[in-house]
Amino acid sequence: MDDELVYCGKCGETKPRSAFYSLQHSTAPRRPCKACLLADKRARYATQDGDRISHAQVLREKYNLTPRQYEAMLKAQQGLCAICRKPETARGRGGAPRRLAVDHDHRTGEIRKLLCQRCNLVTWAVEENPDLLDAIRYYLLSYQRGFPPR
Numbered sequence: 001m002d003d004e005l006v007y008c009g010k011c012g013e014t015k016p017r018s019a020f021y022s023l024q025h026s027t028a029p030r031r032p033c034k035a036c037l038l039a040d041k042r043a044r045y046a047t048q049d050g051d052r053i054s055h056a057q058v059l060r061e062k063y064n065l066t067p068r069q070y071e072a073m074l075k076a077q078q079g080l081c082a083i084c085r086k087p088e089t090a091r092g093r094g095g096a097p098r099r100l101a102v103d104h105d106h107r108t109g110e111i112r113k114l115l116c117q118r119c120n121l122v123t124w125a126v127e128e129n130p131d132l133l134d135a136i137r138y139y140l141l142s143y144q145r146g147f148p149p150r
């Protein structure tokens, strides 16, 4: 019985029965094998850690974009933000420059262009409140000399 060999379709290995747990209420081996279950668990844990989520995964899950599509957008914009025309200056937690953010219409999900973090934030805020830009302009103007104009 101990010599029973079981095939795990996940890692493609044939292992002794002891490398597998049992199915509930049964003595039948539970697939995949213990090692594969552990690897799965580790992978799930790793993706819960924000820093380890790969850029490709974010693109796929949030925007339904492939890395290739992202690179094409980046190239079309010469690697610059579509609004301020500058490269991203913000840095991530690891100190590496962040990638330009994918701007999208929050209601329709339509992908627009790649924006730097600052422009992305302002765009989002103005989209939420179209009067905001005028209010900011007025606010800044009010601190300039000779305001209000006579």
Ligand SMILES: [Zn+2]
Binding pocket: 008, 009, 010, 011, 012, 013, 032, 033, 034, 035, 036
């Ligand atoms: Zn396995």
Ligand SMILES: [Zn+2]
Binding pocket: 081, 082, 083, 084, 085, 086, 115, 116, 117, 118, 119, 120
């Ligand atoms: Zn920008």
